[in-house]
Amino acid sequence: MIYSLCFVLIAIGLYGVVVKKNIVKIVISLAIMEYGVNLFLILLGYRFKGEPPIMDQAADASLFVANAVDPLPQALVLTSIVISLGVLALMVALCIRLYERYGTFDITEMRRLKG
Protein backbone atom coordinates (compact mmCIF):
# COMPACT_ATOMS: atom_id res chain seq x y z
CA MET A 1 0.00 0.00 0.00
CA ILE A 2 2.76 2.35 0.97
CA TYR A 3 4.37 1.72 -2.41
CA SER A 4 1.53 3.58 -4.14
CA LEU A 5 2.68 6.72 -2.32
CA CYS A 6 5.97 6.57 -4.26
CA PHE A 7 4.09 6.32 -7.51
CA VAL A 8 1.92 9.29 -6.56
CA LEU A 9 5.14 11.26 -5.96
CA ILE A 10 6.66 10.13 -9.26
CA ALA A 11 3.44 10.98 -11.11
CA ILE A 12 3.28 14.44 -9.51
CA GLY A 13 6.88 15.05 -10.54
CA LEU A 14 6.31 13.89 -14.11
CA TYR A 15 3.17 16.04 -14.33
CA GLY A 16 5.14 19.06 -13.15
CA VAL A 17 7.95 18.49 -15.66
CA VAL A 18 5.48 18.23 -18.53
CA VAL A 19 3.00 20.96 -17.62
CA LYS A 20 4.83 23.71 -15.73
CA LYS A 21 6.13 26.74 -17.64
CA ASN A 22 8.45 28.17 -14.98
CA ILE A 23 11.89 26.52 -15.26
CA VAL A 24 12.45 26.61 -11.49
CA LYS A 25 9.21 24.68 -11.02
CA ILE A 26 10.40 22.15 -13.59
CA VAL A 27 13.59 21.66 -11.59
CA ILE A 28 11.56 21.19 -8.39
CA SER A 29 9.30 18.68 -10.15
CA LEU A 30 12.32 16.68 -11.26
CA ALA A 31 13.56 16.63 -7.68
CA ILE A 32 10.16 15.35 -6.49
CA MET A 33 10.31 12.60 -9.11
CA GLU A 34 13.74 11.53 -7.94
CA TYR A 35 12.60 11.50 -4.30
CA GLY A 36 9.74 9.20 -5.29
CA VAL A 37 12.16 6.73 -6.87
CA ASN A 38 14.55 6.91 -3.91
CA LEU A 39 11.68 6.26 -1.51
CA PHE A 40 10.64 3.27 -3.59
CA LEU A 41 14.17 1.84 -3.47
CA ILE A 42 14.37 2.26 0.32
CA LEU A 43 10.96 0.63 0.82
CA LEU A 44 12.06 -2.35 -1.30
CA GLY A 45 14.65 -3.32 1.27
CA TYR A 46 12.80 -2.20 4.37
CA ARG A 47 11.32 -4.62 6.85
CA PHE A 48 8.93 -3.42 9.53
CA LYS A 49 10.30 -4.04 13.03
CA GLY A 50 13.56 -5.26 11.39
CA GLU A 51 17.04 -4.97 12.83
CA PRO A 52 19.65 -2.58 11.48
CA PRO A 53 21.90 -4.46 9.05
CA ILE A 54 25.01 -4.50 11.23
CA MET A 55 26.15 -7.99 12.19
CA ASP A 56 28.28 -8.61 15.28
CA GLN A 57 30.32 -11.67 16.14
CA ALA A 58 27.77 -13.14 18.52
CA ALA A 59 24.77 -12.96 16.19
CA ASP A 60 23.32 -16.09 14.62
CA ALA A 61 23.70 -15.80 10.84
CA SER A 62 20.40 -17.35 9.77
CA LEU A 63 18.41 -15.42 12.38
CA PHE A 64 20.17 -12.24 11.30
CA VAL A 65 19.27 -12.83 7.64
CA ALA A 66 15.66 -13.43 8.61
CA ASN A 67 15.34 -10.26 10.67
CA ALA A 68 17.68 -7.63 9.26
CA VAL A 69 16.81 -4.90 6.80
CA ASP A 70 18.34 -5.32 3.32
CA PRO A 71 21.35 -2.94 3.30
CA LEU A 72 21.93 -2.85 -0.45
CA PRO A 73 19.07 -0.46 -1.41
CA GLN A 74 20.28 1.95 1.27
CA ALA A 75 23.72 2.03 -0.33
CA LEU A 76 22.13 2.52 -3.74
CA VAL A 77 19.95 5.39 -2.51
CA LEU A 78 22.94 7.17 -0.98
CA THR A 79 24.67 7.06 -4.37
CA SER A 80 21.57 8.11 -6.24
CA ILE A 81 20.97 11.05 -3.86
CA VAL A 82 24.50 12.29 -4.52
CA ILE A 83 23.95 11.98 -8.28
CA SER A 84 20.65 13.85 -8.15
CA LEU A 85 22.35 16.56 -6.07
CA GLY A 86 24.87 16.99 -8.89
CA VAL A 87 22.15 17.24 -11.50
CA LEU A 88 20.16 19.65 -9.31
CA ALA A 89 23.16 21.95 -8.82
CA LEU A 90 23.85 21.95 -12.55
CA MET A 91 20.21 22.72 -13.37
CA VAL A 92 19.99 25.56 -10.88
CA ALA A 93 23.18 27.04 -12.37
CA LEU A 94 21.61 26.74 -15.82
CA CYS A 95 18.46 28.49 -14.53
CA ILE A 96 20.52 31.40 -13.18
CA ARG A 97 22.39 31.78 -16.48
CA LEU A 98 19.14 31.52 -18.45
CA TYR A 99 17.63 34.26 -16.30
CA GLU A 100 20.66 36.46 -16.96
CA ARG A 101 20.28 35.99 -20.72
CA TYR A 102 16.52 36.03 -21.20
CA GLY A 103 15.39 38.03 -18.17
CA THR A 104 12.62 35.53 -17.46
CA PHE A 105 12.00 32.08 -16.02
CA ASP A 106 9.16 31.38 -18.47
CA ILE A 107 10.06 28.54 -20.80
CA THR A 108 7.57 29.66 -23.47
CA GLU A 109 9.62 32.84 -24.00
CA MET A 110 12.85 30.90 -24.65
CA ARG A 111 12.24 29.99 -28.25
CA ARG A 112 15.38 30.59 -30.26
CA LEU A 113 15.71 26.98 -31.34
CA LYS A 114 13.16 25.49 -33.67
CA GLY A 115 12.81 23.40 -36.78
Added chain:
Amino acid sequence: MIPLFVAIPLGMAFIIPMVSRKLTRAPDVLGNATMVCLTALALASIGRTGIYHMGGWETPIGIDLRLDGLSVLLLIAVNVVGLAATLFSVDYMRLYTSKFRYYSLFLFMVAGMNGVVLTGDMFNLFVFMEIASISSYALVAFGCEHEELEAAFKYTVLGSVASTFVLLAIAFMYGMTGTLNMAHVATKIASEGMSTPLMFALSLFLCGFGLKAALVPFHAWLPDAHPAAPAPISAMLSGVLIKAIGVYVLARLLFNVFGITDNLLQLLRWAGVLSMVVGGLLAIGQWDIKRLFAYSSISQVGYIVLGLGLGTPLGLVGGLYHLVNHSIFKSLLFLNAGAVEYATGERDMRKLGGLNKVMPLTGGTSLVGSMAIAGIPPFNGFWSKLIIVLACVQSGHYALAVTAVVMSLVTLSFQLKVQRYVFFGSVRAGLDRLQQIPGLMAAPMLILAVLCVGMAFLIITGMDTPLLIAPAADALAGGFFTL
Protein backbone atom coordinates in the same frame (compact mmCIF):
# COMPACT_ATOMS: atom_id res chain seq x y z
CA MET B 1 44.10 -3.84 -17.60
CA ILE B 2 40.31 -3.59 -17.67
CA PRO B 3 39.87 -1.03 -14.83
CA LEU B 4 42.41 1.29 -16.46
CA PHE B 5 39.79 2.28 -19.05
CA VAL B 6 37.87 3.99 -16.26
CA ALA B 7 40.68 4.82 -13.86
CA ILE B 8 42.96 6.74 -16.26
CA PRO B 9 40.43 9.30 -17.56
CA LEU B 10 38.79 9.64 -14.12
CA GLY B 11 42.14 10.34 -12.46
CA MET B 12 43.30 12.74 -15.16
CA ALA B 13 39.99 14.62 -14.96
CA PHE B 14 40.93 15.55 -11.39
CA ILE B 15 44.64 16.14 -12.06
CA ILE B 16 44.16 18.53 -15.01
CA PRO B 17 42.39 21.34 -13.08
CA MET B 18 44.97 21.00 -10.28
CA VAL B 19 48.09 21.48 -12.40
CA SER B 20 46.76 23.91 -15.00
CA ARG B 21 46.77 26.98 -12.73
CA LYS B 22 50.54 27.22 -13.22
CA LEU B 23 51.09 25.46 -16.55
CA THR B 24 48.89 26.84 -19.30
CA ARG B 25 49.76 24.15 -21.85
CA ALA B 26 49.10 21.32 -19.38
CA PRO B 27 45.41 20.71 -20.23
CA ASP B 28 46.18 20.23 -23.95
CA VAL B 29 49.14 17.95 -23.36
CA LEU B 30 47.60 15.87 -20.58
CA GLY B 31 44.21 15.58 -22.30
CA ASN B 32 45.73 14.34 -25.52
CA ALA B 33 48.22 12.04 -23.78
CA THR B 34 45.33 10.44 -21.86
CA MET B 35 43.38 9.79 -25.02
CA VAL B 36 46.45 8.35 -26.78
CA CYS B 37 46.93 5.94 -23.85
CA LEU B 38 43.27 4.93 -23.90
CA THR B 39 43.28 4.38 -27.67
CA ALA B 40 46.40 2.20 -27.36
CA LEU B 41 44.74 0.23 -24.54
CA ALA B 42 41.56 -0.22 -26.58
CA LEU B 43 43.51 -1.47 -29.58
CA ALA B 44 45.54 -3.78 -27.33
CA SER B 45 42.35 -5.35 -25.95
CA ILE B 46 41.19 -6.62 -29.37
CA GLY B 47 40.44 -10.30 -29.18
CA ARG B 48 40.59 -10.49 -25.40
CA THR B 49 37.90 -11.32 -22.88
CA GLY B 50 38.03 -11.12 -19.14
CA ILE B 51 36.30 -10.29 -15.89
CA TYR B 52 37.71 -7.92 -13.28
CA HIS B 53 36.31 -8.04 -9.77
CA MET B 54 36.37 -4.54 -8.31
CA GLY B 55 38.10 -4.42 -4.95
CA GLY B 56 38.73 -8.16 -5.07
CA TRP B 57 35.16 -9.05 -4.06
CA GLU B 58 33.75 -12.14 -5.72
CA THR B 59 30.88 -11.89 -8.20
CA PRO B 60 27.63 -11.93 -6.21
CA ILE B 61 28.96 -9.46 -3.64
CA GLY B 62 31.21 -7.12 -5.60
CA ILE B 63 30.91 -5.36 -8.93
CA ASP B 64 32.35 -6.91 -12.11
CA LEU B 65 33.82 -5.24 -15.14
CA ARG B 66 33.41 -7.53 -18.14
CA LEU B 67 35.32 -7.30 -21.37
CA ASP B 68 33.88 -9.18 -24.34
CA GLY B 69 33.71 -8.71 -28.10
CA LEU B 70 30.94 -6.11 -27.94
CA SER B 71 32.68 -4.06 -25.22
CA VAL B 72 35.93 -4.10 -27.23
CA LEU B 73 34.11 -2.77 -30.30
CA LEU B 74 32.53 0.08 -28.34
CA LEU B 75 35.78 0.86 -26.49
CA ILE B 76 37.61 1.26 -29.80
CA ALA B 77 34.88 3.53 -31.19
CA VAL B 78 34.74 5.69 -28.03
CA ASN B 79 38.48 6.12 -27.63
CA VAL B 80 39.41 6.62 -31.29
CA VAL B 81 36.73 9.27 -31.74
CA GLY B 82 37.75 10.73 -28.38
CA LEU B 83 41.36 11.03 -29.53
CA ALA B 84 40.30 12.75 -32.75
CA ALA B 85 38.13 15.15 -30.73
CA THR B 86 40.88 16.07 -28.24
CA LEU B 87 43.39 16.66 -31.06
CA PHE B 88 40.86 18.93 -32.72
CA SER B 89 40.16 20.74 -29.44
CA VAL B 90 43.73 22.01 -29.00
CA ASP B 91 43.17 24.85 -31.45
CA TYR B 92 39.40 24.91 -31.72
CA MET B 93 38.81 25.48 -28.02
CA ARG B 94 40.72 28.77 -28.21
CA LEU B 95 37.31 30.14 -29.23
CA TYR B 96 36.12 29.45 -25.68
CA THR B 97 37.52 30.18 -22.22
CA SER B 98 38.79 27.91 -19.42
CA LYS B 99 40.19 25.00 -21.36
CA PHE B 100 41.05 22.98 -18.25
CA ARG B 101 37.37 22.74 -17.30
CA TYR B 102 36.62 21.58 -20.82
CA TYR B 103 39.23 18.79 -20.76
CA SER B 104 38.20 17.77 -17.28
CA LEU B 105 34.54 17.39 -18.29
CA PHE B 106 35.59 15.68 -21.52
CA LEU B 107 37.57 13.03 -19.64
CA PHE B 108 34.69 12.50 -17.20
CA MET B 109 32.47 11.83 -20.18
CA VAL B 110 34.97 9.35 -21.64
CA ALA B 111 35.36 7.62 -18.25
CA GLY B 112 31.56 7.33 -17.98
CA MET B 113 31.21 5.84 -21.46
CA ASN B 114 34.07 3.38 -20.99
CA GLY B 115 32.51 2.35 -17.70
CA VAL B 116 29.07 1.84 -19.24
CA VAL B 117 30.40 -0.49 -21.93
CA LEU B 118 32.50 -2.48 -19.46
CA THR B 119 30.31 -2.87 -16.41
CA GLY B 120 28.45 -6.06 -15.57
CA ASP B 121 26.32 -4.58 -12.82
CA MET B 122 23.03 -2.73 -13.29
CA PHE B 123 23.48 -0.03 -10.68
CA ASN B 124 27.09 0.53 -11.64
CA LEU B 125 25.83 1.04 -15.19
CA PHE B 126 23.44 3.71 -13.91
CA VAL B 127 26.27 5.50 -12.09
CA PHE B 128 28.58 5.49 -15.13
CA MET B 129 25.68 6.59 -17.35
CA GLU B 130 25.08 9.54 -15.04
CA ILE B 131 28.79 10.47 -15.06
CA ALA B 132 28.72 10.55 -18.86
CA SER B 133 25.35 12.36 -19.04
CA ILE B 134 26.02 15.05 -16.45
CA SER B 135 29.33 16.00 -18.02
CA SER B 136 27.65 16.07 -21.43
CA TYR B 137 24.92 18.42 -20.08
CA ALA B 138 27.64 20.75 -18.85
CA LEU B 139 29.58 20.51 -22.12
CA VAL B 140 26.49 21.38 -24.20
CA ALA B 141 26.10 24.54 -22.11
CA PHE B 142 29.82 25.32 -22.41
CA GLY B 143 29.41 28.42 -24.57
CA CYS B 144 26.93 30.03 -22.12
CA GLU B 145 25.06 31.89 -24.89
CA HIS B 146 21.28 31.94 -25.39
CA GLU B 147 21.08 28.90 -27.66
CA GLU B 148 23.55 26.79 -25.70
CA LEU B 149 21.78 27.36 -22.39
CA GLU B 150 18.34 26.74 -23.84
CA ALA B 151 19.47 23.52 -25.54
CA ALA B 152 21.32 22.36 -22.42
CA PHE B 153 18.28 22.95 -20.23
CA LYS B 154 16.06 20.93 -22.54
CA TYR B 155 18.67 18.17 -22.73
CA THR B 156 19.17 18.12 -18.96
CA VAL B 157 15.46 17.88 -18.17
CA LEU B 158 14.81 15.09 -20.67
CA GLY B 159 18.03 13.30 -19.72
CA SER B 160 17.18 13.42 -16.02
CA VAL B 161 13.68 12.08 -16.64
CA ALA B 162 15.27 9.23 -18.61
CA SER B 163 17.73 8.53 -15.79
CA THR B 164 14.90 8.50 -13.26
CA PHE B 165 13.03 5.95 -15.37
CA VAL B 166 16.16 3.80 -15.55
CA LEU B 167 16.65 3.97 -11.78
CA LEU B 168 13.02 3.00 -11.19
CA ALA B 169 13.42 0.09 -13.59
CA ILE B 170 16.58 -1.03 -11.75
CA ALA B 171 14.60 -0.89 -8.49
CA PHE B 172 11.93 -3.17 -9.97
CA MET B 173 14.58 -5.49 -11.32
CA TYR B 174 16.27 -5.74 -7.94
CA GLY B 175 12.94 -6.26 -6.21
CA MET B 176 12.00 -9.14 -8.49
CA THR B 177 15.33 -10.92 -8.90
CA GLY B 178 17.21 -9.96 -5.73
CA THR B 179 20.46 -9.30 -7.58
CA LEU B 180 21.99 -6.50 -9.63
CA ASN B 181 24.60 -8.52 -11.49
CA MET B 182 23.55 -8.67 -15.15
CA ALA B 183 24.60 -12.28 -15.66
CA HIS B 184 22.74 -13.39 -12.52
CA VAL B 185 19.64 -11.43 -13.52
CA ALA B 186 19.82 -13.06 -16.95
CA THR B 187 19.96 -16.62 -15.54
CA LYS B 188 17.16 -15.80 -13.09
CA ILE B 189 14.92 -14.45 -15.89
CA ALA B 190 15.79 -17.38 -18.15
CA SER B 191 14.82 -19.92 -15.47
CA GLU B 192 11.77 -18.20 -13.96
CA GLY B 193 10.36 -16.31 -16.94
CA MET B 194 9.05 -12.76 -17.11
CA SER B 195 6.62 -11.47 -14.52
CA THR B 196 4.47 -8.34 -14.77
CA PRO B 197 6.81 -6.12 -12.71
CA LEU B 198 9.71 -7.23 -14.89
CA MET B 199 7.71 -6.34 -18.01
CA PHE B 200 7.12 -2.92 -16.47
CA ALA B 201 10.86 -2.61 -15.76
CA LEU B 202 11.59 -3.55 -19.37
CA SER B 203 9.26 -0.87 -20.71
CA LEU B 204 10.85 1.71 -18.39
CA PHE B 205 14.28 0.67 -19.68
CA LEU B 206 13.03 1.03 -23.26
CA CYS B 207 11.74 4.56 -22.57
CA GLY B 208 14.83 5.58 -20.59
CA PHE B 209 17.50 4.32 -22.96
CA GLY B 210 15.35 5.17 -25.99
CA LEU B 211 15.47 8.77 -24.77
CA LYS B 212 19.24 8.60 -24.36
CA ALA B 213 19.60 7.05 -27.84
CA ALA B 214 17.19 9.63 -29.36
CA LEU B 215 14.98 7.04 -31.06
CA VAL B 216 12.13 8.76 -32.79
CA PRO B 217 9.33 9.27 -30.33
CA PHE B 218 12.01 10.54 -27.92
CA HIS B 219 14.25 12.50 -30.28
CA ALA B 220 13.21 16.11 -29.58
CA TRP B 221 16.29 17.09 -27.55
CA LEU B 222 18.96 15.90 -29.97
CA PRO B 223 18.70 18.46 -32.80
CA ASP B 224 19.00 21.27 -30.22
CA ALA B 225 21.68 19.80 -27.97
CA HIS B 226 24.14 18.44 -30.51
CA PRO B 227 24.57 21.61 -32.63
CA ALA B 228 24.79 23.85 -29.56
CA ALA B 229 27.86 22.09 -28.15
CA PRO B 230 31.42 22.97 -29.29
CA ALA B 231 32.29 21.02 -32.46
CA PRO B 232 34.50 18.30 -30.91
CA ILE B 233 31.78 17.69 -28.34
CA SER B 234 29.11 17.46 -31.05
CA ALA B 235 31.35 14.84 -32.64
CA MET B 236 31.54 12.92 -29.35
CA LEU B 237 27.81 13.24 -28.59
CA SER B 238 26.57 12.27 -32.04
CA GLY B 239 29.43 9.90 -32.75
CA VAL B 240 29.58 7.82 -29.61
CA LEU B 241 27.55 9.06 -26.64
CA ILE B 242 24.09 8.22 -28.03
CA LYS B 243 25.42 4.78 -28.95
CA ALA B 244 27.39 3.97 -25.80
CA ILE B 245 24.70 4.96 -23.29
CA GLY B 246 21.72 4.42 -25.61
CA VAL B 247 21.92 1.78 -28.31
CA TYR B 248 24.63 -0.34 -26.66
CA VAL B 249 22.81 -0.59 -23.33
CA LEU B 250 19.48 -1.31 -25.04
CA ALA B 251 21.07 -4.09 -27.08
CA ARG B 252 22.88 -5.51 -24.05
CA LEU B 253 19.72 -5.51 -21.94
CA LEU B 254 17.38 -6.86 -24.60
CA PHE B 255 19.65 -9.55 -26.01
CA ASN B 256 21.72 -10.59 -23.00
CA VAL B 257 19.69 -9.84 -19.89
CA PHE B 258 15.97 -10.01 -20.69
CA GLY B 259 16.32 -12.41 -23.60
CA ILE B 260 15.04 -11.32 -26.98
CA THR B 261 11.54 -12.22 -28.13
CA ASP B 262 9.71 -11.73 -31.43
CA ASN B 263 7.63 -8.88 -30.00
CA LEU B 264 10.72 -7.02 -28.84
CA LEU B 265 12.40 -7.49 -32.21
CA GLN B 266 9.32 -6.09 -33.91
CA LEU B 267 9.36 -3.10 -31.56
CA LEU B 268 13.05 -2.48 -32.37
CA ARG B 269 12.36 -2.71 -36.10
CA TRP B 270 9.50 -0.20 -35.87
CA ALA B 271 11.54 2.20 -33.75
CA GLY B 272 14.42 1.84 -36.21
CA VAL B 273 12.36 2.46 -39.32
CA LEU B 274 10.53 5.41 -37.73
CA SER B 275 13.81 7.04 -36.67
CA MET B 276 15.32 6.37 -40.07
CA VAL B 277 12.45 7.98 -41.99
CA VAL B 278 11.57 10.87 -39.66
CA GLY B 279 15.20 11.86 -39.02
CA GLY B 280 16.04 11.72 -42.72
CA LEU B 281 13.03 13.73 -43.87
CA LEU B 282 13.53 16.41 -41.22
CA ALA B 283 17.20 16.75 -42.17
CA ILE B 284 16.40 17.82 -45.74
CA GLY B 285 14.86 21.13 -44.71
CA GLN B 286 17.70 22.29 -42.43
CA TRP B 287 20.01 25.20 -43.26
CA ASP B 288 22.26 25.05 -40.21
CA ILE B 289 25.05 22.54 -41.06
CA LYS B 290 25.33 21.07 -37.58
CA ARG B 291 21.56 20.84 -37.16
CA LEU B 292 21.33 18.95 -40.44
CA PHE B 293 24.01 16.51 -39.26
CA ALA B 294 22.18 16.09 -35.94
CA TYR B 295 18.95 15.07 -37.71
CA SER B 296 20.96 12.73 -39.90
CA SER B 297 22.30 11.09 -36.69
CA ILE B 298 18.72 10.21 -35.71
CA SER B 299 18.26 8.65 -39.12
CA GLN B 300 21.50 6.64 -38.95
CA VAL B 301 20.75 5.39 -35.41
CA GLY B 302 17.53 4.14 -37.00
CA TYR B 303 19.61 1.98 -39.36
CA ILE B 304 21.58 0.53 -36.44
CA VAL B 305 18.44 -0.30 -34.46
CA LEU B 306 16.79 -1.75 -37.56
CA GLY B 307 19.79 -4.03 -38.09
CA LEU B 308 19.69 -5.18 -34.47
CA GLY B 309 15.90 -5.59 -34.64
CA LEU B 310 16.15 -8.13 -37.45
CA GLY B 311 17.63 -10.48 -34.88
CA THR B 312 19.36 -12.65 -37.50
CA PRO B 313 23.16 -13.09 -37.29
CA LEU B 314 23.59 -11.04 -40.46
CA GLY B 315 21.31 -8.30 -39.10
CA LEU B 316 23.33 -8.05 -35.87
CA VAL B 317 26.57 -7.85 -37.85
CA GLY B 318 25.10 -5.11 -40.07
CA GLY B 319 23.77 -3.10 -37.12
CA LEU B 320 27.03 -3.24 -35.16
CA TYR B 321 29.13 -2.55 -38.25
CA HIS B 322 27.01 0.50 -38.99
CA LEU B 323 27.38 1.58 -35.35
CA VAL B 324 31.19 1.81 -35.63
CA ASN B 325 31.06 3.26 -39.13
CA HIS B 326 28.60 5.92 -38.09
CA SER B 327 30.75 6.94 -35.15
CA ILE B 328 33.66 7.47 -37.58
CA PHE B 329 31.96 9.43 -40.37
CA LYS B 330 29.56 11.41 -38.21
CA SER B 331 32.37 12.66 -36.00
CA LEU B 332 34.33 13.50 -39.17
CA LEU B 333 31.39 15.54 -40.50
CA PHE B 334 30.98 17.40 -37.20
CA LEU B 335 34.70 18.19 -37.12
CA ASN B 336 34.39 19.52 -40.70
CA ALA B 337 31.50 21.71 -39.61
CA GLY B 338 33.67 22.87 -36.71
CA ALA B 339 36.52 23.74 -39.07
CA VAL B 340 34.15 25.71 -41.30
CA GLU B 341 32.80 27.55 -38.27
CA TYR B 342 36.36 28.19 -37.01
CA ALA B 343 37.44 29.71 -40.33
CA THR B 344 34.31 31.64 -41.28
CA GLY B 345 32.37 32.06 -38.02
CA GLU B 346 29.25 30.92 -39.86
CA ARG B 347 27.06 27.80 -39.77
CA ASP B 348 24.23 28.89 -42.06
CA MET B 349 24.66 27.17 -45.42
CA ARG B 350 23.00 30.06 -47.28
CA LYS B 351 25.85 32.37 -46.26
CA LEU B 352 28.63 29.97 -47.28
CA GLY B 353 29.88 28.74 -50.63
CA GLY B 354 32.91 27.71 -52.65
CA LEU B 355 34.96 26.71 -49.63
CA ASN B 356 36.63 23.94 -51.64
CA LYS B 357 38.95 26.55 -53.15
CA VAL B 358 39.81 28.13 -49.80
CA MET B 359 39.81 25.08 -47.51
CA PRO B 360 40.66 22.13 -49.80
CA LEU B 361 41.43 19.69 -46.98
CA THR B 362 38.18 20.34 -45.11
CA GLY B 363 36.28 20.12 -48.39
CA GLY B 364 37.96 16.87 -49.41
CA THR B 365 37.50 15.08 -46.08
CA SER B 366 33.92 16.27 -45.85
CA LEU B 367 33.25 14.82 -49.31
CA VAL B 368 34.62 11.49 -48.05
CA GLY B 369 32.40 11.71 -44.95
CA SER B 370 29.30 12.62 -46.98
CA MET B 371 29.81 9.80 -49.47
CA ALA B 372 30.45 7.32 -46.65
CA ILE B 373 27.27 8.29 -44.77
CA ALA B 374 25.22 8.20 -47.98
CA GLY B 375 26.46 4.67 -48.71
CA ILE B 376 28.54 5.17 -51.85
CA PRO B 377 31.10 2.43 -52.55
CA PRO B 378 33.94 1.89 -51.67
CA PHE B 379 33.48 3.69 -48.34
CA ASN B 380 32.59 1.89 -45.12
CA GLY B 381 28.99 3.16 -45.00
CA PHE B 382 28.21 1.33 -48.21
CA TRP B 383 29.17 -2.07 -46.81
CA SER B 384 27.30 -1.75 -43.54
CA LYS B 385 24.16 -0.50 -45.29
CA LEU B 386 24.49 -3.29 -47.84
CA ILE B 387 24.68 -5.88 -45.06
CA ILE B 388 21.61 -4.39 -43.35
CA VAL B 389 19.62 -4.40 -46.61
CA LEU B 390 20.73 -7.97 -47.39
CA ALA B 391 19.73 -9.03 -43.88
CA CYS B 392 16.28 -7.46 -44.41
CA VAL B 393 15.84 -9.39 -47.66
CA GLN B 394 17.20 -12.59 -46.15
CA SER B 395 14.69 -12.50 -43.29
CA GLY B 396 11.83 -11.68 -45.67
CA HIS B 397 11.24 -8.03 -44.72
CA TYR B 398 11.16 -6.65 -48.26
CA ALA B 399 9.36 -3.42 -47.33
CA LEU B 400 12.08 -2.64 -44.76
CA ALA B 401 14.79 -3.30 -47.36
CA VAL B 402 13.14 -0.88 -49.80
CA THR B 403 12.74 1.77 -47.05
CA ALA B 404 16.41 1.43 -46.11
CA VAL B 405 17.49 1.92 -49.72
CA VAL B 406 15.15 4.89 -50.25
CA MET B 407 16.34 6.58 -47.04
CA SER B 408 19.90 6.05 -48.20
CA LEU B 409 19.03 8.10 -51.31
CA VAL B 410 17.46 10.77 -49.09
CA THR B 411 20.70 10.83 -47.08
CA LEU B 412 22.63 11.27 -50.31
CA SER B 413 20.38 14.17 -51.30
CA PHE B 414 20.89 16.18 -48.12
CA GLN B 415 24.59 15.43 -48.01
CA LEU B 416 24.83 16.75 -51.57
CA LYS B 417 22.96 19.83 -50.38
CA VAL B 418 25.76 20.43 -47.84
CA GLN B 419 28.43 19.89 -50.49
CA ARG B 420 26.66 22.11 -53.02
CA TYR B 421 25.98 25.05 -50.69
CA VAL B 422 29.13 24.97 -48.56
CA PHE B 423 31.98 23.57 -50.60
CA PHE B 424 31.19 23.66 -54.34
CA GLY B 425 30.50 26.62 -56.58
CA SER B 426 32.12 30.02 -56.65
CA VAL B 427 33.63 31.60 -53.56
CA ARG B 428 31.30 34.07 -51.89
CA ALA B 429 32.51 37.58 -51.39
CA GLY B 430 34.32 37.99 -48.09
CA LEU B 431 35.18 34.29 -47.83
CA ASP B 432 38.22 34.32 -50.12
CA ARG B 433 40.76 35.61 -47.60
CA LEU B 434 40.32 33.01 -44.89
CA GLN B 435 43.13 31.99 -42.59
CA GLN B 436 44.36 28.41 -42.95
CA ILE B 437 43.10 25.97 -40.35
CA PRO B 438 45.91 24.82 -38.02
CA GLY B 439 47.61 21.46 -38.61
CA LEU B 440 46.30 19.96 -35.37
CA MET B 441 42.75 20.54 -36.59
CA ALA B 442 43.52 19.07 -40.00
CA ALA B 443 45.17 15.91 -38.64
CA PRO B 444 42.12 14.34 -36.92
CA MET B 445 39.95 15.05 -39.98
CA LEU B 446 42.51 13.32 -42.17
CA ILE B 447 42.77 10.34 -39.79
CA LEU B 448 38.99 9.90 -39.69
CA ALA B 449 38.72 10.22 -43.48
CA VAL B 450 41.37 7.51 -43.89
CA LEU B 451 39.43 5.36 -41.39
CA CYS B 452 36.28 5.84 -43.52
CA VAL B 453 38.10 3.98 -46.28
CA GLY B 454 40.03 1.68 -43.96
CA MET B 455 36.98 0.40 -42.06
CA ALA B 456 35.67 -0.97 -45.36
CA PHE B 457 38.49 -3.54 -45.25
CA LEU B 458 36.99 -5.15 -42.15
CA ILE B 459 34.84 -7.27 -44.45
CA ILE B 460 37.80 -8.99 -46.14
CA THR B 461 37.16 -11.98 -43.90
CA GLY B 462 33.69 -12.40 -45.35
CA MET B 463 30.44 -10.44 -45.48
CA ASP B 464 28.83 -12.25 -42.55
CA THR B 465 31.95 -12.44 -40.37
CA PRO B 466 33.82 -9.12 -40.57
CA LEU B 467 36.86 -8.62 -38.34
CA LEU B 468 36.05 -7.09 -34.95
CA ILE B 469 32.32 -7.07 -35.71
CA ALA B 470 31.73 -10.83 -35.73
CA PRO B 471 32.96 -11.37 -32.11
CA ALA B 472 30.72 -8.49 -31.04
CA ALA B 473 27.68 -9.99 -32.77
CA ASP B 474 28.49 -13.36 -31.22
CA ALA B 475 28.64 -11.74 -27.79
CA LEU B 476 25.15 -10.30 -28.36
CA ALA B 477 23.68 -13.52 -29.71
CA GLY B 478 25.44 -15.88 -27.32
CA GLY B 479 24.75 -14.21 -23.99
CA PHE B 480 27.19 -13.64 -21.15
CA PHE B 481 30.33 -15.71 -21.11
CA THR B 482 31.32 -17.40 -17.88
CA LEU B 483 34.77 -17.93 -16.52
